Amino acid sequence: MNNITLTPRLELIAKKIAKDAVLADIGTDHAHLPIYLLENGIIKSAIASDIRTGPLQKAEENTKKYGLESKISLRLGAGLEKVQPHECDTISIAGMGGETIAEILQDAKWTNSPNYTLLLQPMTMIYYLRKWLWQNGYEILEENVCKEDHRRYVVMTVKGGYDKKDVPLYKCCVSNALLKAEGVKDYLQAQLKKENAALDGLKQGKNVDNDRLNEQKLIVDTLKQSLEAIV
Numbered sequence: 001m002n003n004i005t006l007t008p009r010l011e012l013i014a015k016k017i018a019k020d021a022v023l024a025d026i027g028t029d030h031a032h033l034p035i036y037l038l039e040n041g042i043i044k045s046a047i048a049s050d051i052r053t054g055p056l057q058k059a060e061e062n063t064k065k066y067g068l069e070s071k072i073s074l075r076l077g078a079g080l081e082k083v084q085p086h087e088c089d090t091i092s093i094a095g096m097g098g099e100t101i102a103e104i105l106q107d108a109k110w111t112n113s114p115n116y117t118l119l120l121q122p123m124t125m126i127y128y129l130r131k132w133l134w135q136n137g138y139e140i141l142e143e144n145v146c147k148e149d150h151r152r153y154v155v156m157t158v159k160g161g162y163d164k165k166d167v168p169l170y171k172c173c174v175s176n177a178l179l180k181a182e183g184v185k186d187y188l189q190a191q192l193k194k195e196n197a198a199l200d201g202l203k204q205g206k207n208v209d210n211d212r213l214n215e216q217k218l219i220v221d222t223l224k225q226s227l228e229a230i231v
Contacts, residue, residue, distance in 0.1 A: 003036075003039065004032050004035050004036040004039060004066075006032060006033065006036055007148055008146040008147060008148040008153075009094060009095070009121055009146060009148055009153050009155070010032060010033050010036075010094065011146070012121075012144055012146045012153075012155045013033065013092050013094060013119045013121060013155055014033060014036060014037060014042070016119055016142070016144070016155065016157055017037060017042060017043060017090055017092070017117075017119065018090065018117065019042060020043065020044050021037075021042070021043045021044070021089055021090040021117070022043065022044050022045055022046070022087070022088045022089050022090065023037065023043050023045075023046040023047070023088060023090045023091070023092060024046070024047040024049065024080065024083045024087065024088035024090070024091045024092070025046055025047065025048050025049065025092045026049050026079060026080060026083075026091065026092065026093045026104065027049070027050055027051070027093060027094065027095055027096055028048035028049055028050050028055070028056075028059055029050060029055045029058075029059070029095070030055060030058045030059050030062055031046075031048040031058075031059035031062050031063055031072060031074075032062070033092060033094075034046035034048050034068075034072050035062055035063065035066050035068060035072070038066075038068055038071050038072070039066065043090075044071075045071045045072070045073075046071065046072050046073070047072075047073045047074075047075055047082075047083055047087060047088060048063070048072050048073070048074050048075070049074075049075040049076075049077060049079075049080070049082055049083060050075075050076065051076070051077065051078045051079075053076060056074055056076055059072075059074055060074055078104075079103070079104035079107055079108065080104055080107065080108035080111070081107065081108075083108070085110040088116070089115065089116060089117065090116065090117045090118075090119070091111060091116060091117070091118050091119070092118075092119040092120075092121075093118070093119070093120050093121070094119075094120075094121035094155075095121065095123060096122065096123060097122060097123055097124040097125050098122035098123075098124060098125030098126050098127075098128045098129030098132075099124075099125050099128055099129075101120055101122055101129055102128070102129055102132040102133075105118075105132075105136075105138075106136075111160055112136065112137055112138060112160035112161060113159075113160050113161050114159050114160065114161040116159065116160065117157065117158075117159060118138070118156075118157070118158040118159065118160075119155060119156070119157060119158075120155070120156040120158055121153060121154070121155045121156070122154070122156075123153070126154060127169055127172040127173050127219075128169070128172075129156075130167075130172040130175055131167055131169055131172040133156075133158060134164070134165040134166075134167050134172070135164055135165065135166060135167075136160075136164060137160060137161065137162050137163065137164045138158050138159065138160045138162065139158065139159055139160075139162040140156050140157070140158055140175050140177045141157045141158065141159060141177060142156070142157035142177050142180075142181075143155070143156050143157070143175060143177040143178040143180075143181050144157075144181050144182070145178075145181045145182065145183040145184055145186075145187045146183075147183070147186075152183070152186065152187045152190055154178065154181075154187070156177075157177075168218075169215060169219075170215055170218035170219045170221075170222055171222060173191065173195070173219050173222050173223055173226075174188070174222060174223070174226045179226060179229070179230065184230065185227065185230050188223055188226055188227050188230070189227065191223055192220065192223040192224065192227065195216065195219050195220050195223060196220055198216055199213075199216045199217065199220055202216055
């Protein structure tokens, strides 16, 4: 039997999961992450949840293939709606937009507790997600960067139960945790290139939104300052 091979994004998440964790993998797709973690003796058990029947059927096939039916509980549902607070201590949400991840956590307020470790990998709207987390009392303890298919992604290690912080969006393009990450310089350079292009587009637009333009300038300046601060 072939061992499960993870994508760089999922491999990075796997490295951040504590020994003997009880995992809820949201948007599990084919259940590759929980199978890998169980096969390598990292976690005790897992819930593999997905909103789509097709991927969940594939997850069921994979679970049976590896003989893990007693260790992986398959759930069909949106976000964490089919997961109870006592059923896990670690939650992974990968491959979704930052806004969707925020909505999932908003609908499962029990996650806002230091009792749970959240591993979040947003595909888009990462500034929005940081802002939402801080506004709602979650703390970003660690951020790590990986490269996959010529693009760089961030995995956040997050816990709830902290003081709420209202941070302007432009300051959410970085975090103290991100600045400590290996490979952060290349990541920030790519972000700066993208945000400079967005700024040029706003400047050339026919109907200029001055508030949006000023915010974009602040984002670019923040990224530049962050890059300059990296030794």
